[in-house]
Each structure stands twice: as structure tokens, then as C-alpha cells.
Amino acid sequence: xxxxxxxxxxxxxxxxxxxxxxxxxxxxxxxxxxxxxxxxxxxxxxxxxxxxxxxxxxxxxxxxxxxxxxxxxxxxxxxxxxxxxxxxxxxxxxxxxxxxxxxxxxxxxxxxxxxxxxxxxxxxxxxxxxxxxxxxxxxxxxxxxxxxxxxxxxxxxxxxxxxxxxxxxxxxxxxxxxxxxxxxxxxxxxxxxxxxxxxxxxxxxxxxxxxxxxxxxxxxxxxxxxxxxxxxxxxxxxxxxxxxxxxxxxxxxxxxxxxxxxxxxxxxxxxxxxxxxxxxxxxxxxxxxxxxxxxxxxxxxxxxxxxxxxxxxxxxxxxxxxxxxxxxxxxxxxxxxxxxxxxxxxxxxxxxxxxxxxxxxxxxxx
Numbered sequence: 001x002x003x004x005x006x007x008x009x010x011x012x013x014x015x016x017x018x019x020x021x022x023x024x025x026x027x028x029x030x031x032x033x034x035x036x037x038x039x040x041x042x043x044x045x046x047x048x049x050x051x052x053x054x055x056x057x058x059x060x061x062x063x064x065x066x067x068x069x070x071x072x073x074x075x076x077x078x079x080x081x082x083x084x085x086x087x088x089x090x091x092x093x094x095x096x097x098x099x100x101x102x103x104x105x106x107x108x109x110x111x112x113x114x115x116x117x118x119x120x121x122x123x124x125x126x127x128x129x130x131x132x133x134x135x136x137x138x139x140x141x142x143x144x145x146x147x148x149x150x151x152x153x154x155x156x157x158x159x160x161x162x163x164x165x166x167x168x169x170x171x172x173x174x175x176x177x178x179x180x181x182x183x184x185x186x187x188x189x190x191x192x193x194x195x196x197x198x199x200x201x202x203x204x205x206x207x208x209x210x211x212x213x214x215x216x217x218x219x220x221x222x223x224x225x226x227x228x229x230x231x232x233x234x235x236x237x238x239x240x241x242x243x244x245x246x247x248x249x250x251x252x253x254x255x256x257x258x259x260x261x262x263x264x265x266x267x268x269x270x271x272x273x274x275x276x277x278x279x280x281x282x283x284x285x286x287x288x289x290x291x292x293x294x295x296x297x298x299x300x301x302x303x304x305x306x307x308x309x310x311x312x313x314x315x316x317x318x319x320x321x322x323x324x325x326x327x328x329x330x331x332x333x334x335x336x337x338x339x340x341x342x343x344x345x346x347x348x349x350x351x352x353x354x355x356x357x358x359x360x361x362x363x364x365x366x
Contacts, residue, residue: 002363004036005093009043009104012286015267016099016122018059019179019352027356037091041080041104042067056268057180073103073134080107088115095120098142101135109142122176124149125156128306148362150355153309173354174346181290182349184268191269193262197236201276205232207239211283213321214301215245222252223323224301228281229256231330238273240264279333288316293347297338299329315341
């Protein structure tokens, strides 16, 4: 029996691993000697991750929850490593599969290698080249000790090759986040806010802001929101707000009749809104991917991105973090001149199947 331990540390990780688990279950049902153990490090405590979250996305409950939330970056990394070492010693694996770029990704890769267990990184090779972002450090460290890379783009492949990774370690498979999106699209749920605000297709903008560079600098945040309000004509702005950001906005007395700050939404509710929005204004990497696949204009409030294919092929534009940059992009949107986007190679809903096919080959050859 080949055993894979799959690591998830935060809500977006579960969207990325759901299709991989489904592909493992399918391979197992077809007689392949393959099993998995799902380990939730508990890195992000998220009250939206109740039983219904697992039910909606058809993800089995994790076999183990290490409950390593809270603390500084260093404390959290250390806590995850201590807990995961015990977990992996008690339940040895042939491969530890890590996804994305959270602290759990890096910490569990380190533990696995120290215990001489092979590491596979789903979403390996993506780079923002911004070392002020903790995620970039996590990516660099993880990729420097990874054995097998499952990549989302040719850019990621090139990044890995430049750092000395051999071709036979790289498997260009696509994007598992998009597997989940395409599978769940028919199941999107209309949120309560749809009727409360009398929304209809194309007549509102969805906003999300969570990066410290945007929300912690208070005058910057106020200027950015003022610019957005000033240049979005009469459209409602729907802003699902993280509790931490909500406190800052309250302190700044930011309010406007068109700015609707709502509670965080479930995955299926949030993407219902994105799919029907005129545009999305965000600083999230994952949302730029989903918006591009759904062909929704996306304005990213960051100075760099680790997902350049959402710009070169998708519907995303990098606006930057200077509030004065907003107007020309919003003018272009309202003039109807936004790019339409193209298909992104291998973002087709079959990525997890390709990952399991590659793993089966690796197991057969070793």
C-alpha cells in the first residue's frame, strides 16, 4: 500500500486538496494500492470551517487536527513542526503532499525531509519576488527541499529550472483550485445579501482586502476606499470583511451608502457573487485565479503577483498599492474596454487526475 499524507493549514488549502482526495478515492476504487491521511495543522482557526464546509465541498473530515493556531510566525512554525513530527512518526507515509504557501506548507516539508520522507509540492514554483511577504519565504524554503513539483504554469516551471530543479522532478498539471471551482460552479448558493441589497448581474462590485500592506496602514486604507467609492459611479460595493479589518474600518469611520460591509461568506456564496459581478477588487491571489476562469474583470491592489498568467491570459490587472492608480483602471472598466481573457493552459478541471496519474508512475518506478 502506498500512503500519502496530505497537509492542509488554512481554508484555501482545503479547496486545493479536495479534488486530489477525490482522485485518490477513484484510483483506489479502480484497484490501485493507494491510501491517504489528511492532516489539518489547525494553523488558521476559521469558524466558517464547520461540518457544512466539508459537506459542501465533499471533503472528508481530517484524520488529525494538530490545533496549532495562534502565536508569532516563529512560534507557529515551531508548534506545527513539533506536532507534525509526532504525527508522521506515528503514521509513516511514502510521500508528504503539501499545497500552496502557508506556514504549514513549509513547516511540514521540513519535518518530512528530516524524517527522510519524500515531499511533493502542489503549486510549486510560483514566485512574487517580494521577500516582505511571509508566503514568498514559505515558497522559497519549501521548494528548496521538495522532491516533486506539481505546477500551475509554464512560468512556475521556468522558475524551478532556473533554481536548479531537474525536468524529471517537475509535473506541469494545472490548478487544483480550478478543479474545485468548475466542479462546484453548479452548486453556488445565492447569499442573503443578494436580496437584501437588490443586486442583479453586472450591477455591483465585489471587494476583498486583507493583506497587512493594505489594511494596517490606516491612512492608506482610507485613501484607497475613498478612491474606489469616487470612481465606481452608482454601483453597490459588496465588501465581505474579515473581523480584524472591520475593527480598523470602524475606527476610521469609513462608511458610505454604496459601501456594504458584510460578514465573511462561504465559498459557494462568495463565488456566486463573483461570477455575477461587474468586477472584483481584491488583494488575494486565489480570487484572481477564480475571477479569470469565470471571465470577471479583476483589479488587484498589489505591486506584484505570483500568478502572472492571470494577467497575461486572464482578466486580472495589477493596479498597485497607490490609491491614485485606481481611477484609470476603473475608467477603463466603465468604458467597456476591459480585456475578455483567454483559457489558461491545463486549468480545465482535470488537474487532480493528472497529479494522481503522476504519483502512480512515481510509485511504480521507485
